[in-house]
Amino acid sequence: VLALQQSAKLDQIEDTFVQKLFQIIEANYADETFSLSELCQQIGMSRSQLLRKMKAVIGSSPSEFIRNFRLEKARQLLENNEITVAEAAYRSGFKDPSYFSKVFKRKFGMQPNYLIK
DSSP states (O other), X not given: OHHHHHHHXXXXXXXXXXXXXXXXXXXXXXXXXXOHHXXXXXXXXXXXXXXXXXXXXXXXXXXXXXXXXXXXXXXXXHHHSOOOHXXXXXXXXXSOHHHHXXXXXXXXXXXXXGGOO
């Protein structure tokens, strides 16, 4: 019973961590200067602590997570709005539209301009 209580407490802590992580990134993803160091500062962990925790809980590094979050937001922008690929890249926090297109294709298997209506 004690092990189950401890496990439930750990799950709650992890859920709180993930929720806080999403809140921070949601509030900052469009800022192209938002980086891993700012995430560490806002979540109150060192780089190495955050890396270990995210790898264990989410299965990705903080940088990958931020990039994937931005890519998902850009995909939503392209699907739901009549905007250019460059505009979607800038609005989702990418500084370079060509880099954005490259990582978008790697993640989704298609060029971002295929989503433009």
